[in-house]
Amino acid sequence: MLLVSTSALVSPAVPVAAQPAGGGGGLLIWPDGNAFTTFGPNAVVSIGVAQIDFIGFGQCPDGIDDMIQPAADVYIMPSGGVPDIGGRLFDVRGSIHTIVGNPVVDEVIGTTAPGGTLAPGKYAVV
Numbered sequence: 706m707l708l709v710s711t712s713a714l715v716s717p718a719v720p721v722a723a724q725p726a727g728g729g730g731g732l733l734i735w736p737d738g739n740a741f742t743t744f745g746p747n748a749v750v751s752i753g754v755a756q757i758d759f760i761g762f763g764q765c766p767d768g769i770d771d772m773i774q775p776a777a778d779v780y781i782m783p784s785g786g787v788p789d790i791g792g793r794l795f796d797v798r799g800s801i802h803t804i805v806g807n808p809v810v811d812e813v814i815g816t817t818a819p820g821g822t823l824a825p826g827k828y829a830v831v
Contacts, residue, residue, distance in 0.1 A: 731755065731757050731758050731777060732754075732755055732756040733752055733754075733755045733830065734752075734753050734754045734755070735752070735753050736751060736752075736753035736811070737753070738753070744817050744823075745817065746817055746818065746819060746820075747816070747817060747818075747819065747820040747821065748816070748817045748821075749813055749815075749816055750781075750813070750814055750815040750816065750817065750821075750823060751811050751812060751813045751814065752779075752809060752811070752812045752814060752830075753810075753811065754808060754809065754810055755804070755808065755809035755810075755812065756807060756808055756809070757775040757776065757777045757804065757806075757807055757809065758775060759771050759775040759807075760775070774805050774806045774807070775805070775806070775807055776803060776804065776805045776806075777803070777804050778794075778801045778802070778803050778804075779801070779802045779803070779804055779812075779814050779830060779831070780794045780795065780796045780801060780802075780830070780831045781796055781798060781802075781814065781815055781823065781828050781829075781830055782794065782795065782796065782797060782828065782829050782830075782831055783797060783827070783828060783829070784826075784827035784828055784829050785827075785829075786829070787829050787831055794831060797823070797824075797828065798815065798822045798823065802815070814830070
């Protein structure tokens with residue numbers, strides 16, 4: 706069983722601004738509206754609804770400004786392993802999932818084992 710936790714990013718009642726390592730913001734809500742959610746074997750892991758902040762016009766000093774549509778990299782990290790703002794992010798799958806556009810609805814970010822790459826465990830999505 707895979708338990709995905711985004712308690713630092715999501716509240717089921719009140720959306721909380723995400724604070725990824727780059728200092729941007731956003732919103733992420735699981736399909737069931739909870740702060741924690743569980744996925745079984747061979748399950749598709751998807752974000753129910755998300756909002757990506759547009760950072761453009763020279764406002765992104767450490768990266769590339771958004772142009773027409775906002776874009777964000779999504780990382781699946783071990784729970785408790787999310788670094789402080791400015792820290793290095795990594796994805797347990799070895800690849801980064803980039804999302805482009807707003808709003809984000811039913812965005813697939815992974816698949817659980819044995820058919821997918823996410824092993825059983827507790828994760829945070831940043």
